[in-house]
Amino acid sequence: xxxxxxxxxxxxxxNGHLYHLQKTREITNADIVVGVMSGNFIQRGxxxxxxxxARTKMAILNGVDVIFELPFAYACNSAEIFAxxxxxxxxxxxxxxxxxxxxxxxxxxxxxxAKHLAFxxxxxxxxLKSYLKEGYSFPKARELALIKTCKTNIEFSSNxxxxxxxxxxxxxxxxxxxxxxxxxxxxxxxxxxLTQDIYxxxxxxxxxxxxxxxxxxxxxxxxxxILIEExxxxxxxxxxxxxxxxxxxxxxxxxxxxxxxxxxKEGLENRFEKxxxxxxxxxxxxxxxxxxRYTLTRLQRIFIxxxxxxxxxxxxxxxxxxxxxxxxxxxxxxxxxxxxxxxIEYITKLNQQWLKNPQYKELLELEIxxxxxxxxxxxxxxxxxxxxxxxxxxxxxxxx
Amino acid sequence: xxxxxxxxxxxxxxNGHLYHLQKTREITNADIVVGVMSGNFIQRGxxxxxxxxARTKMAILNGVDVIFELPFAYACNSAEIFAxxxxxxxxxxxxxxxxxxxxxxxxxxxxxxAKHLAFxxxxxxxxLKSYLKEGYSFPKARELALIKTCKTNIEFSSNxxxxxxxxxxxxxxxxxxxxxxxxxxxxxxxxxxLTQDIYxxxxxxxxxxxxxxxxxxxxxxxxxxILIEExxxxxxxxxxxxxxxxxxxxxxxxxxxxxxxxxxKEGLENRFEKxxxxxxxxxxxxxxxxxxRYTLTRLQRIFIxxxxxxxxxxxxxxxxxxxxxxxxxxxxxxxxxxxxxxxIEYITKLNQQWLKNPQYKELLELEIxxxxxxxxxxxxxxxxxxxxxxxxxxxxxxxx
Numbered sequence: 165x166x167x168x169x170x171x172x173x174x175x176x177x178x179n180g181h182l183y184h185l186q187k188t189r190e191i192t193n194a195d196i197v198v199g200v201m202s203g204n205f206i207q208r209g210x211x212x213x214x215x216x217x218a219r220t221k222m223a224i225l226n227g228v229d230v231i232f233e234l235p236f237a238y239a240c241n242s243a244e245i246f247a248x249x250x251x252x253x254x255x256x257x258x259x260x261x262x263x264x265x266x267x268x269x270x271x272x273x274x275x276x277x278a279k280h281l282a283f284x285x286x287x288x289x290x291x292l293k294s295y296l297k298e299g300y301s302f303p304k305a306r307e308l309a310l311i312k313t314c315k316t317n318i319e320f321s322s323n324x325x326x327x328x329x330x331x332x333x334x335x336x337x338x339x340x341x342x343x344x345x346x347x348x349x350x351x352x353x354x355x356x357x358l359t360q361d362i363y364x365x366x367x368x369x370x371x372x373x374x375x376x377x378x379x380x381x382x383x384x385x386x387x388x389x390i391l392i393e394e395x396x397x398x399x400x401x402x403x404x405x406x407x408x409x410x411x412x413x414x415x416x417x418x419x420x421x422x423x424x425x426x427x428x429k430e431g432l433e434n435r436f437e438k439x440x441x442x443x444x445x446x447x448x449x450x451x452x453x454x455x456x457r458y459t460l461t462r463l464q465r466i467f468i469x470x471x472x473x474x475x476x477x478x479x480x481x482x483x484x485x486x487x488x489x490x491x492x493x494x495x496x497x498x499x500x501x502x503x504x505x506x507x508i509e510y511i512t513k514l515n516q517q518w519l520k521n522p523q524y525k526e527l528l529e530l531e532i533x534x535x536x537x538x539x540x541x542x543x544x545x546x547x548x549x550x551x552x553x554x555x556x557x558x559x560x561x562x563x564x
Numbered sequence: 565x566x567x568x569x570x571x572x573x574x575x576x577x578x579n580g581h582l583y584h585l586q587k588t589r590e591i592t593n594a595d596i597v598v599g600v601m602s603g604n605f606i607q608r609g610x611x612x613x614x615x616x617x618a619r620t621k622m623a624i625l626n627g628v629d630v631i632f633e634l635p636f637a638y639a640c641n642s643a644e645i646f647a648x649x650x651x652x653x654x655x656x657x658x659x660x661x662x663x664x665x666x667x668x669x670x671x672x673x674x675x676x677x678a679k680h681l682a683f684x685x686x687x688x689x690x691x692l693k694s695y696l697k698e699g700y701s702f703p704k705a706r707e708l709a710l711i712k713t714c715k716t717n718i719e720f721s722s723n724x725x726x727x728x729x730x731x732x733x734x735x736x737x738x739x740x741x742x743x744x745x746x747x748x749x750x751x752x753x754x755x756x757x758l759t760q761d762i763y764x765x766x767x768x769x770x771x772x773x774x775x776x777x778x779x780x781x782x783x784x785x786x787x788x789x790i791l792i793e794e795x796x797x798x799x800x801x802x803x804x805x806x807x808x809x810x811x812x813x814x815x816x817x818x819x820x821x822x823x824x825x826x827x828x829k830e831g832l833e834n835r836f837e838k839x840x841x842x843x844x845x846x847x848x849x850x851x852x853x854x855x856x857r858y859t860l861t862r863l864q865r866i867f868i869x870x871x872x873x874x875x876x877x878x879x880x881x882x883x884x885x886x887x888x889x890x891x892x893x894x895x896x897x898x899x900x901x902x903x904x905x906x907x908i909e910y911i912t913k914l915n916q917q918w919l920k921n922p923q924y925k926e927l928l929e930l931e932i933x934x935x936x937x938x939x940x941x942x943x944x945x946x947x948x949x950x951x952x953x954x955x956x957x958x959x960x961x962x963x964x
Contacts, residue, residue, distance in 0.1 A: 441949040
């Protein structure tokens with residue numbers, strides 16, 4: 165039985181995702197495709213527009229066989245931590261492949277770069293050091309060191325970087341997973357505007373979320389219908405902006421609330437302090453705080469971590485192995501789960517056994533907190549605050 | 565120069581308040597009337613519907629000569645602490661009278677009861693002890709002990725209780741202030757419904773705040789106009805319900821957030837825990853949590869203290885002397901302030917001198933926090949979050 169793994173956010177599931185899924189089956193000839201999916205907050209430091217249960221339904225209805233959870237601590241983090249979490253879960257599952265999209269579409273180039281990162285050989289290390297000395301930020305210095313020491317030329321675009329990180333962790337974890345890449349087609353990832361054809365980026369779709377006619381043909385109907393159902397029930401769309409008051413609240417009641425917090429360095433808290441009490445919106449605040457060194461995405465994650473009270477530092481996250489939690493599956497997924505249950509312990513329902521497990525306790529508490537804070541933005545939030553405790557994985561017998 | 569003190573909330577200033585003010589001048593023949601006013605949160609554990617600056621304007625325009633601030637820590641607290649704060653400020657000012665409304669209207673009866681509370685003579689003390697042993701709550705046991713040991717019969721209605729507390733603190737502080745009382749007229753304090761005549765309670769006015777025509781004739785026009793101006797500018801009306809999400813947020817991100825908090829005893833935190841994540845509103849939650857021992861008002865204060873993060877315990881508040889801060893004045897008030905400035909140091913503007921003064925630092929920090937949290941509910945809150953630092957006392961040269 166061949167199993168392919170994919171790492172997804174599905175925020176929301178659109179035609180580009182379907183293409184990725186079909187290609188994954190095609191090039192791996194896999195019997196089973198398992199997805200590791202970000203929960204209620206995504207990598208770029210934003211809430212998912214609809215919650216993970218709805219997005220799991222979208223995934224299963226569109227043909228992913230099982231969805232596992234990428235815990236909040238990993239999902240809403242840098243490419244390095246995000247990739248570690250995802251690969252670590254796929255590695256525990258023992259999947260045969262991981263298939264991801266990249267701008268370059270060339271697995272050998274990505275592997276070559278990943279090798280330098282994974283093993284940090286002397287020439288790479290000394291090169292990195294000297295760029296850091298020159299005052300470059302860590303990611304930039306690392307990129308420059310790679311360019312210098314890698315023989316291949318490769319663009320450090322967002323999906324190439326993520327791909328390199330996946331491979332790096334496969335190497336570092338001495339995993340048997342085989343990485344494969346698909347070249348991303350057209351504008352469907354980066355363009356923030358809706359395109360003319362059936363492929364638009366998730367960003368473009370989210371930005372046009374109120375223009376339902378325009379986004380309808382950008383996603384499979386099962387995905388679109390779930391989106392509508394969520395909105396009609398008041399469970400979304402949820403935006404970063406919805407957390408602005410809570411962020412300000414933290415600044416009011418906790419003095420120095422950003423000081424010594426994750427990823428807050430070099431006096432960044434002072435830049436926040438300067439603008440926090442006179443910015444009309446989160447967007448405006450973050451634009452003001454932004455510097456060359458701090459990208460908007462990184463600031464958004466700092467914003468979300470402050471609201472969710474995430475205190476996991478990145479070293480800790482890389483030193484532990486995340487739990488494997490099932491969010492949903494279809495018939496084939498069910499058989500797969502039955503097959504692996506002797507090899508690996510996975511979470512289906514949050515009960516005291518898991519909530520008190522010292523290995524996972526803090527990761528799960530954070531997950532619950534983040535889910536409650538997602539639900540807090542729904543119309544009838546009191547009905548959904550305890551969803552995490554009440555939910556079992558979603559089972560959908562076949563494709564719609 | 566005769567100076568009369570009054571203790572007020574003016575939430576909002578209505579005809580009943582004007583009657584009280586006129587009667588105060590009449591029976592004291594005072595040259596100056598100074599008011600000690602609750603800031604942005606009131607004694608019953610609710611936000612004021614409009615902020616203290618607007619309510620100060622109402623007061624001055626209607627003839628109070630100076631308004632001083634009753635700090636949040638005292639204002640949003642039990643009758644005992646509230647009264648201590650107010651009398652303590654009036655005592656520092658050295659006013660000649662304090663004039664308050666009461667249901668009984670009989671100062672001798674109130675003094676008699678206050679004497680027992682102030683000095684806790686043996687018969688009162690032993691009586692109190694035995695009622696506590698019988699399982700009564702402290703306020704109820706105290707009431708029963710007073711009934712038993714006081715020779716006078718007196719109803720323990722809300723304004724009588726407050727009056728007794730004022731007098732108690734006058735006795736305990738060995739103050740020279742002479743207490744005087746005015747019998748409250750008609751339904752204008754307790755009736756939650758609007759009455760036919762020009763007197764309605766502040767509660768009734770707040771409940772009908774959206775029915776502007778109905779409340780218009782219940783208050784002086786200067787008061788009504790300020791109310792309208794505040795609403796039109798998006799600075800209110802602010803309600804307890806507006807803080808529900810912030811309360812829930814605290815419960816989500818701070819485990820045991822109510823445990824060992826002020827006035828939370830006898831497992832009350834467990835009752836909150838039982839209902840907190842499935843109540844559709846603050847009103848519903850507090851109604852569910854309410855017991856015979858915990859009145860709604862007390863629960864509302866616990867709710868507000870949790871949101872504002874007030875950690876002042878009641879013993880501490882009774883062991884310190886609150887600052888004297890001017891919120892506004894008229895021409896006569898200005899002359900009065902000039903006259904007293906050699907005798908007493910009062911705050912006009914929050915500057916580092918005051919903010920770092922160890923005696924007042926924490927009280928002022930709490931005041932600022934509570935004001936920011938009031939402003940957080942305004943439409944363009946970013947314009948008002950820093951009001952406390954920017955504001956000088958309001959000066960209005962003459963009555964409108």
